[in-house]
Amino acid sequence: MPRYCYQVRNSSGQTEAGTVSASNEMEASRLLRKDGKIIISLREESAPPPASEQEPLRRGRRRIKKDDVIFFATQLAVMVDTGVPLPEALDSIAGQTESQGMAEVIEQVAEDIKGGQEFSAAMAKYPRVFDRVFVALMRASEASGTMGTMLQRVSEYMEQERDTRKKVAGAMTYPACMLGFCVMVVTGLLIFVLPRFEKIYAGKGAALPLPTRLLLGLSNGILSYWYVIVTALAVVGGLAWYYFRTPAGRIFLDWARINLPIIGPMCRKAYLARSLRTMATMISTGVNMLDGLAITSEAAGNHYFSQIWQRLSKRVTAGSSLAEHLFTCPLIPRSVSQMVSAGERTGKLSLVMNRVAAFCEGDLQVAVKTVTNMIEPIMIIVMGLLVGGIAMALLLPIFSISKVVAH
Numbered sequence: 001m002p003r004y005c006y007q008v009r010n011s012s013g014q015t016e017a018g019t020v021s022a023s024n025e026m027e028a029s030r031l032l033r034k035d036g037k038i039i040i041s042l043r044e045e046s047a048p049p050p051a052s053e054q055e056p057l058r059r060g061r062r063r064i065k066k067d068d069v070i071f072f073a074t075q076l077a078v079m080v081d082t083g084v085p086l087p088e089a090l091d092s093i094a095g096q097t098e099s100q101g102m103a104e105v106i107e108q109v110a111e112d113i114k115g116g117q118e119f120s121a122a123m124a125k126y127p128r129v130f131d132r133v134f135v136a137l138m139r140a141s142e143a144s145g146t147m148g149t150m151l152q153r154v155s156e157y158m159e160q161e162r163d164t165r166k167k168v169a170g171a172m173t174y175p176a177c178m179l180g181f182c183v184m185v186v187t188g189l190l191i192f193v194l195p196r197f198e199k200i201y202a203g204k205g206a207a208l209p210l211p212t213r214l215l216l217g218l219s220n221g222i223l224s225y226w227y228v229i230v231t232a233l234a235v236v237g238g239l240a241w242y243y244f245r246t247p248a249g250r251i252f253l254d255w256a257r258i259n260l261p262i263i264g265p266m267c268r269k270a271y272l273a274r275s276l277r278t279m280a281t282m283i284s285t286g287v288n289m290l291d292g293l294a295i296t297s298e299a300a301g302n303h304y305f306s307q308i309w310q311r312l313s314k315r316v317t318a319g320s321s322l323a324e325h326l327f328t329c330p331l332i333p334r335s336v337s338q339m340v341s342a343g344e345r346t347g348k349l350s351l352v353m354n355r356v357a358a359f360c361e362g363d364l365q366v367a368v369k370t371v372t373n374m375i376e377p378i379m380i381i382v383m384g385l386l387v388g389g390i391a392m393a394l395l396l397p398i399f400s401i402s403k404v405v406a407h
Helices: 025-034 051-060 066-081 086-096 100-114 119-123 132-144 147-204 210-224 226-243 247-259 263-284 289-299 303-317 322-326 334-346 349-399 401-406
Strands: 003-009 015-021 038-044
Touching: 003 025, 015 025, 015 119, 025 038, 066 086, 066 100, 066 147, 086 100, 100 119, 119 132, 132 147, 132 263, 132 289, 147 210, 147 263, 147 349, 210 226, 210 349, 226 247, 247 263, 247 303, 263 289, 263 303, 263 349, 289 303, 303 322, 322 334, 334 349
Parallel strands: none
Antiparallel strands: 003 015, 003 038
16 A cells, blocks of 8 residues: 655644555545644655755755764754754754755755754655654654754664664675676686687697687687677666666565575675664654554565564554564574563563664674675685686697697
């Protein structure tokens, strides 16, 4: 069922923002008006924001980095804790921010607040900058009066997310670079080195060994039909790019990430750590359980992990506990499910979830080191076999060159 992002004004005059599930926009509007709310804006979640909301990002023409948002949250937490009024704090941070795009977003948020909007509602207009976790925590802080503390929580959460992404990306960068270097070396040998040996062997008229003939045939094929190969690679690459941008393609990529050998276990730990950290942050800051599950589902980063939290939300709505469903999920380790179950029984779910998230992040660090240590020798062996195989194929005829010369 489609979800619609809304911004409304309640009976007390306060502005609220969030999402509602409905079959169409008319039904979503009816559901919101039924509670006596005045609709300010309503759009489908997948639809682009109105032009007025996109304007600051278009003017900046730059992608706002996660580091800029972390810097914003950290600075704002300090200023709010020291008693600086929120509009003044935002104006001050906007003047100090080096990112032009981020500065424009902050300035617009400050203008909205001066116009009477709540901080969370003003941020919700920029989902590409402030994700649902950020907005949800700010909404919780407005209800509890703990904005400074909550901003610090947001900053810590985003820093942990950034560190996790960097660790996974770092583990993937090394094999990708090695593989690219290997392809370049082999291609260079086939295009530039093999043709020279072919002339030498052709002049001797020797019967070349099978490996040498195969390599020379491959080299001739690349040189003779390079335009066909380049065209085919471009077409295949374009079709793959298009396919992986479709829902089915993204689901396939998500499946591949968690099922590939060596890399799959590391990716599963990364998605699990991210999901549990998000859920732990939601619970520990007083966000409603169902809202926390919905936000965790969106922040999971993988279709299959997202489905876990969506199904869990339905089970909780029906009266089940968190652990009951987690025990049935093959992607969730049994030890994690047992710890969550213990937290529910003792009434310390918030504390347990934070410890479970820290445990999974530590497990992820070990997995990243393990994968890196495993991939390095594997890539070296693969490169050695390829380059060494080509060298041996080139040298095999030389072993019989004395016989050829003697004749």
